[in-house]
Amino acid sequence: MHDSKPSPTLFERTGVAYFPLALVARLPFAMMVVGVLTLVVSARESLQLGGLSSAVVGIGSAIVGPFIGAAADRYGQRIALLIAAVTHSAALVGLAFIAYSAAPDWAMLAVAFAVGATSPQTSPMSRSRLVLIIQNFLPTERRPKVMSQVLAYESAADEVVFVFGPVIVGVLATFFGPRTPILAAAALTLLFIIAFALHHTSAPAKSAAERAETLAPASELARPSLLVVVAGITGVGMVFGSTLTALTAFMQAQGQPEAAGLFYGIMGIGSAILAISVSLFSPKFTLRYRWLVFALFVLTGEAFLAGAASATQIAIGLAITGIGIGPLLVTLYSLGTARSPEGRSATVMTMLGSGVILGQSLSSAVGGSIAENVGVSAALVLPLYAAVFIAVAGALNWILTPSGTGRDV
Template sequence: MTTPATPTDERRPGYRDLLRTPGAWRFVIPGFLARQPIAMLGIGTVLLVEHTTGSYGAAGIVTAISGVAMALIAPQSGKLTDRFGQRAVLVPAVLLHALTVSLLIVLALRDAPLWALFAAAVPAGATTPPISPMVRARWSASLDDSSPLMTTAAAFESVTDEFTFIVGPVLTTALCTTVHPAAGLVAEAFLILGGGLFFAAQRGTQPPKALGQEGTSGKKARRDSATRTDSGSGPDSGPGAGGARPHAKDGGRSALSLPGVRVLIPALLGIGSVFGGMQVSIAAVTQFAGQPELNGVLYGIFATGNTLAAVAVGTIRWRRSAQARLLIAYPVLVLATAALAAAAQLTPWLALLGALGLVAGLCVAPSMITGFTLVELLVPAAVRTEAFTWLTGAVALGQAAGSMAAGQLTDGFGAGAGFLAPAAGTGLALTALVVFRRRLADRRGGRGSARGVSHRAPVTVD
């Protein structure tokens, strides 16, 4: 009997190593296409509703409502995905989302009352398919839990997300300002329909269902769950630790029952407030400056900073634990958003705001990537998709709150006031993170990545 050897070199595995994972390209490319419209929904709604109502406050509220609906429904979609499989959830979600976004467009163009726009925003947000958590779950199914490639995968997904937030807003702004105010959301509906169905068709890379899955993959999932149970006997796995001990019935429990997940939610809420507040605030200051066409450019600069930082995080071999990294990165993010907010109150100079936006973007990715990395360490595989959707839902909810707060501040106090929303959101999140930091302790001591490049351990054969 033979077992393939595991490399023992201490180099940090890079993106090339990650993309050599068997079957990776089968979900990476469709996943990128399918998530592209997610970055278009918020800014497309802001630009369309502001055009038809003349109010950034109204536009922010409509966007916030769709974000809240997305945040509340996404975890339930994740739980259903864990149980019934990705395709069963994704196909109907994609079809319903295209229909509900179309309804929102029609109502806005017909000058429907605000209550009608609010009502239409609920299903538009609720039916947004959780593409990013699904892709992350496919990485988890393809890699060993202790592989250093898990951190690389988290970084790669953040790079992909942030590249999406570069292309999406720029494309949406260009369509809305040069073609028609509704063109951005029209493109969003078509892209989510085509990209989502393409991703759903990649059935071979789906993770096994937590319940009711038979055959080799089902046995493998149960074996992985049992292995994680054994590894949870360390000092950080007891009551009150972030990695509450999983057990054989993890498939029937909620990821929200894990203390570590509950602590990460406010951290991701704060990050979401940065995205939402920046979208509305940048749109407001560029219009105030008489250069609305620069809206997508400035937001793209912010997202570029995020992308560059995400690439860097994925190439570094970290010696500190993920918990320690998060507690270092998050205060830096708070300082960056505070500096941007202060500058926006003093001057509407777009070049300065763009430079500070780049700095803020550089500070977002380390916190976000580390948060998702902690999910890999704290959450059993049977409920991991649900955990990812709680966190992505928290980002969406924070984005909604940030959009609404920035819109109200802009209408009440001027174009630059909206930047106060991200500063406040991250500041409050940091407070919660510091107070409950012990619940983020990794029961494996954060040393799982020291073993070198590895995928899921192959079963020995004769």
């Protein structure tokens, strides 16, 4: 490994400040969906409209996110992120004021869509930067190990931010009013996303002309082996959204709705810890096996949740789900990385990130409606359907992945 001159490390290429910066730059995204829900419920006094607004944010992000990724692949991350940061902050501030105005609901929903559509895709952009640094600058023999560690770290970072984002929203809204989390997200976006955009790692390794020449055709993004990964990760988003909604409804029925976030943390923290441990797995435990094994944990945990009658059973169900969900996310991102067409790294990462947010927001809206109109026990079953969806996608992936190809099994 070490000859006369030590080989470069990832830290040397990124600098130490990169990781905390990329972590904080994710916060606005994690605060967005719950922040919008809190704001609209408070301003318009309708849980259903709140759920619809946060679903619209998710849909906006899922539809436009991959185009922001494609722009980053073609023109470089810096310009794509700077435009997104400024427009996103403006949309957030606009929403904070239109929610309390006399404007009709549809106008507010249009601004909510703009909030999602302009959301800077920090997580996918960070993954894409690190993947390209590993592929371009690290010695071949060290790449698989470092790639596994980086994708594990990135998933754990997402988990932590997605657990603490809603907690920060709750604290800010409780002490400073429902508008504060959205305005705080706008300020964080301007400060940290712009800093993230200007960080030296965003400077592309190739010129725009070189990138355009080596860019794989967009049609390659529609390969079944890549789309099945997008489907699987959308299922993970559905687990997140439906679990949080069911948990909120259950805790509300118990008379302690504020405890929902703490219980959700049981799944998130366990999930983050296990995501980190993925880099220790043997290469013989291949990606297609991992998908099915961890899907089984998610299925078991959500089956527990579906039949839960007490807070203890809920906690056990969430803990088991957490064992599966973190490593599953890392596995899906690893498959996405392995199957990315040339030059399309940021696009693929935003497709996967959009899958999570789309699954989360749609299942939150459906779960909220079912909890309100059918009942809590019906809402508790929804995450189990999401887990079944992940397992089916995993089985399809098994069929689409020829054994022995080495690259993506």
